[in-house]
Amino acid sequence: MPNQSLTSPKADILVIDDTPENLNLLSAMLTEQGYKVRSVTKGSTGLRGANAVPPDLILLDVNMPQMNGYEVCQQLKINDRTREIPVIFISALGDVLDKVKAFAVGGVDYITKPFQLEEVLARIENHLMIRQLQKQLQAQNERLQQEIRDRTKAEEKFAKVFRSSPNPIAIATVAEACFIDVNPSFLKMSGYSPEEVIEHTFAELDLGKDTVAITQIIQCLPDIGSIYNQEFEFSTKSGEVKTTLISIELIDLAGVPCALLIANDITERKRLENEFISLVSHELRTPLTSTMGALDLLGAGQLGTLTAQGQKILSIATNNTERLIRLVNDILDLERMKSGKIFMRKAKCNVAELLITATEAMQAMADKLQVKLIVNPLAIEIWADPDRLLQTLTNLLSNAIKFSEAGDTVWISATLSESQGVESEENHHFCTKDSSLPNYLLITIQDQGRGIPEDKLQIIFERFQQVDASDSRNKGGTGLGLAICRNIVQQHHGKIWVESVLGEGSTFYVILPLISSKST
Numbered sequence: 452m453p454n455q456s457l458t459s460p461k462a463d464i465l466v467i468d469d470t471p472e473n474l475n476l477l478s479a480m481l482t483e484q485g486y487k488v489r490s491v492t493k494g495s496t497g498l499r500g501a502n503a504v505p506p507d508l509i510l511l512d513v514n515m516p517q518m519n520g521y522e523v524c525q526q527l528k529i530n531d532r533t534r535e536i537p538v539i540f541i542s543a544l545g546d547v548l549d550k551v552k553a554f555a556v557g558g559v560d561y562i563t564k565p566f567q568l569e570e571v572l573a574r575i576e577n578h579l580m581i582r583q584l585q586k587q588l589q590a591q592n593e594r595l596q597q598e599i600r601d602r603t604k605a606e607e608k609f610a611k612v613f614r615s616s617p618n619p620i621a622i623a624t625v626a627e628a629c630f631i632d633v634n635p636s637f638l639k640m641s642g643y644s645p646e647e648v649i650e651h652t653f654a655e656l657d658l659g660k661d662t663v664a665i666t667q668i669i670q671c672l673p674d675i676g677s678i679y680n681q682e683f684e685f686s687t688k689s690g691e692v693k694t695t696l697i698s699i700e701l702i703d704l705a706g707v708p709c710a711l712l713i714a715n716d717i718t719e720r721k722r723l724e725n726e727f728i729s730l731v732s733h734e735l736r737t738p739l740t741s742t743m744g745a746l747d748l749l750g751a752g753q754l755g756t757l758t759a760q761g762q763k764i765l766s767i768a769t770n771n772t773e774r775l776i777r778l779v780n781d782i783l784d785l786e787r788m789k790s791g792k793i794f795m796r797k798a799k800c801n802v803a804e805l806l807i808t809a810t811e812a813m814q815a816m817a818d819k820l821q822v823k824l825i826v827n828p829l830a831i832e833i834w835a836d837p838d839r840l841l842q843t844l845t846n847l848l849s850n851a852i853k854f855s856e857a858g859d860t861v862w863i864s865a866t867l868s869e870s871q872g873v874e875s876e877e878n879h880h881f882c883t884k885d886s887s888l889p890n891y892l893l894i895t896i897q898d899q900g901r902g903i904p905e906d907k908l909q910i911i912f913e914r915f916q917q918v919d920a921s922d923s924r925n926k927g928g929t930g931l932g933l934a935i936c937r938n939i940v941q942q943h944h945g946k947i948w949v950e951s952v953l954g955e956g957s958t959f960y961v962i963l964p965l966i967s968s969k970s971t
């Protein structure tokens with residue numbers, strides 16, 4: 452059954468025949484069938500018409516004076532505009548039709564008179580359909596060719612970037628985290644040869660302490676999506692530790708899900724940054740301490756009584772100096788912790804006492820901001836540095852209070868928990884559960900404050916990271932508190948993370964292992 456669209460009135464047929472009776476007969480017959488028909492009596496006129504507006508099909512008489520049908524067909528086939536039009540030859544009764552010649556010059560079929568309506572229509576429809584399918588095939592072919600060209604171009608571009616990028620780049624399978632390809636910058640940074648890397652897994656190479664974390668991310672990539680600029684420590688072949696920012700993207704290589712890892716070596720930048728920060732902080736501490744001493748003297752009235760206005764200005768100066776001293780101390784504290792210069796003085800401490808002491812220390816602040824503090828202590832002993840743990844709890848409480856509204860409540864609670872079923876800070880953002888931890892203490896600090904946006908949940912634990920740039924000015928913070936908390940918790944082999952709903956509040960979780968802590 453012919454396709455409806457192929458026999459639509461739009462199909463345009465050119466009839467070239469020098470016998471007017473034939474022309475009229477064919478024309479009437481085809482028009483009645485819904486075709487659009489153009490008829491001409493001369494080969495040359497037919498050629499011009501076909502060139503001007505190429506028809507969908509041509510019915511061409513073999514025997515015509517001046518230019519016969521074969522010649523007309525030859526002319527049609529050498530012209531780009533008319534080459535593809537199917538030509539069906541018509542031969543009159545008594546004409547000698549050279550069928551071989553008809554096909555040789557490019558005809559697709561022939562009809563001999565007397566015409567049989569059904570046969571003529573069947574042949575026409577047949578060739579229109581073939582032509583239509585040909586056109587579709589050509590269009591599809593062109594699309595595919597274009598796609599291949601685009602892909603080749605993209606692949607060439609990618610290969611160029613891959614090879615010449617100053618950033619270390621690697622491609623690994625998702626299933627096994629096994630290297631498929633790495634670029635020269637990766638080899639240069641890692642110190643390995645291509646043979647030592649390709650077809651080996653991350654675990655086999657042992658790329659340092661973050662090997663497991665990276666492997667987990669790669670294997671969970673289809674679930675968690677891309678990772679951007681996450682900091683990882685990475686060991687080279689010679690054992691040198693590099694700090695890198697790594698972005699990981701899921702790609703498809705011939706149907707195999709793979710991870711594209713692009714690294715940025717920030718080791719030197721970090722070192723300079725740390726050196727600079729600690730140098731500046733040291734240099735600032737001495738003059739700041741002496742400024743504070745001078746302000747204290749003024750405040751104590753030992754150098755004369757100040758006017759009310761003078762007192763007000765002195766109080767602003769004292770507040771700001773205190774903030775600066777806090778900032779400098781926090782920076783130095785953090786730097787010393789990170790470089791391992793601060794040792795945790797661990798002892799048996801009572802969790803209930805710690806929670807109550809922390810709450811009492813923050814009560815004045817809570818009262819001032821009209822925030823209610825509720826403590827749910829737990830009478831259990833753990834092996835920890837009490838001062839540092841207190842520092843962590845007061846910091847978390849102070850944040851919870853300062854980001855709450857008057858009338859809100861802040862809860863601090865401690866419970867014992869099994870490790871299973873609770874996500875640790877590290878794998879909180881990945882998809883596996885940490886089942887390696889023994890029983891542990893879980894401390895939660897919950898508030899009803901402004902909450903933290905999803906994209907900031909992780910980075911607020913980095914130093915100087917605040918949700919709002921105005922937080923340090925408006926809330927008196929330094930942006931270092933959570934970085935210090937994380938460091939302290941990590942030095943206790945614990946984890947810290949936050950969950951939050953914007954506008955509804957945040958809950959900070961601290962887990963500290965119980966059993967293994969004594970042995971550390």
Ligand code: ADP
Pocket residue numbers: 846850851852854898900901902903911916917918919922923927928929930931932933934957
């Ligand atoms: P800061 O000294 O600024 O409080 P932190 O490192 O303690 O520094 O906290 C970093 C940032 O994290 C804060 O500036 C704030 O933007 C956000 N933050 C921390 N705790 C909370 C909380 N409980 N509610 C809302 N935002 C918080």
